[in-house]
Amino acid sequence: MTTIQRVLLIAAMGGLMEAVRSVAVAGSGDRVRAAATVLGIGFVLIVSHLVGKLFAQIRLPKLTGYLAAGIVSGPAVLAYLDGDVVGDMKLVNGVAIALIALTAGSEIDFRAMRPLFRSVAWISAIAVCGTALALSLAALLLRPFLPFLAAMPIDATIAVCAVIGVVVVAQSPAVVVAIRSETGADGPVAQTVLAVVVLADLLVIVLFAITSSIATAVIAGSFDAGAALTRLLWELFGSLGIGAMIGVLLALWQRAVKRGLDLFVLTVCFVAAEVGQRLHLDPLLMMLAAGMFVENVMHSGHELRREFEAASLPVYVLFFTVAGASIHLDAIPTFLVPTAVLVLVRGLGLLFGTRVAARVADAPEKVVKWAGFGLLPQAGLAIALALLFARTFPTFGAEAGTLVLGIVAINELVAPALLRWAYVRSGEAESERTASEATAPPVPATR
Incomplete structure (x- = not known):
């Protein structure tokens, strides 16, 4: 399908929704709402x-397109998807979140990370955890603008700022893999970046479970160290x-x-998301652990991802579009300063942080200089x-979510281009390696 055909089909669908909205405006009741939800999903x-x-x-990342489509078609702009329809479509959120965690877990291969463990560990500790702390402090200082x-009382504010710092620091292995495939990048920079962002998923999810549990107890005003620790241990290890x-x-x-593994995975993700929450378990941690088990014990994470990749596409499309439609555009001017x-x-x-950590780990000079750009992209996990x-x-x-989604949107637009540029400048992009090999002097033959 050509670009013009895609644009015309989008315009035709918009016209259809406009016509349906004008006809259905007089209708009401559960049947009309159900029909509107089904039409909205299609x-x-x-x-x-x-x-x-x-x-x-x-x-640009496809996820950015899904978000943009949600913003334009949602209640804040064209209102093809009204608030009730968007609320009904949020049923897919739990499945999508569990799928994102399962995918992230199935990409964590501890064997592949072993040769890079020193660099990965230092970068994760200094760059990722250090930046999460810096973001938490920045959010606390920006309190008058939020x-x-x-x-909030100061103790609750500190706890919530800690959660914000963890959420905002999240990276995107999916974008890193896509840019690496597109550029053909290979070498110390590309390998270190991929290992760090994959391990950072595990780190961020664990930190989110810890900080959100503490914040929930503090906000409730019933913070009991023993009870909080018990709940935290259950949420983590359970x-x-x-x-x-x-x-x-x-x-x-x-x-x-x-056979039928794709539908089985979706069913498991739905059950994990809905039942896990009622049992005070973290769906992200559950499915992350499931993915890590399949990859590191059964050594079949790649095959698992390939099996459910096609079935997960509609879920991701709905998830990111609903995320875009849920953004409160009227609140964005309020958050311009803190977002920036x-x-x-x-x-x-x-x-x-990556420069400092890479020097401490005695990593190659080009890792010191360029690896940090691989930690900038954001996508699924942050959303x-x-x-x-x-x-x-x-x-x-909802307000905090609008702030985070604004940050993700900016990083989705800018960070992939910066990472592509870093791979080229580091000499690890395929075109740069080919040019370097072509201009290299011939190696004398040895007898």
């Missing part, structure tokens, strides 16, 4: 998918243990049944955490 699956393709043609923090059991189940299905400051703090923290933030803290989570 509209999103077609239009957002096409918009994602258009964004990919101009070398209305949802202004009325989620990891049950997640490992889910990994066993997935591996058995993968080896014994083989936090983007700047995050970028500087990751770039300079999943933003929506989980909103669910965990319903009284102010």
Whole structure:
């Protein structure tokens, strides 16, 4: 399908939604709402998918296209998807969050990371954790510019700022893999970047579980150190243990049944998201542990991802479009200053933190200089955490989610281009390696 055909089809779908809205405006009741939700899902699956393709043609992430489609078609702009429809479509959020965690876990290969462990460990500790702390302090200093923090007691504010710091620091292995495939990058920089962002997923999810549990107890005004520790241990180790059991189940299905694995994975993700929350377990940790078990014990993470990749596409399209439609555009002017400051703090923290950590780890000079750019991209995990933030803290989570989604949107637009440039400048992009080999002097033959 050509670009013109995609644009015309998007326009035709918009016209159809406009016509349906004008006819249905007099209707009301559950049947009309159900019909509107079904129509909205069909509209999103077609239009957002096409918009994602258009964004990919101009070398922007498809996820940015899905978000943009959600913003334009949501209640704040064209209102093809009203508030009720967007609320009904949020049922997919739990499945998508669990799928993102399962994918992240299945990419964590501890064997592949072993040769780079020193560099990865130092960068994770200094750059990722250090930047999360810097972002938390920045959010605390920006308290006068964040209305949802202004009325909180100082202890609750500190706890919530810690959660914000963890959410905002999240990286994106998906974008890193895509840019690496596109440029053909290979070498110390590309290998270190991929190992760090994959391990950072594990680190960020664990830190989110810890900080959100503490913040929930502090905000409730009933912080009991013993009870909080018990709940935290259950949430961490209970989620990891049950997640490992889910990994066993997935591996058995993968080896014994083989057929229908994609639908089985979606069902497991839905159950983990809905039941896990009621049992005070963390769906992100559960499915992360499941993915790590399949990859590191059964050594079949790649095959698992390939099996459910096609089935997960509609879920991701709906998830990111709903995320875009949920953004409160009227609140964006309020968050312009904090968004800009936090983007700047995050970028500087990751770039300079990586330089310091790489020098401490005695990494190659080009890793010191260029690896930090690989930590800048954001995508699925950050958005999943933003929506989980909103669910965990319903009284102010929507406003905090708008702040985080604004930060993610800026990084999605800018960071992939910076990473592509870093691979080229480091000499690890395929075109640069080929040119270097072509101009290198011939090696004298030895007898």
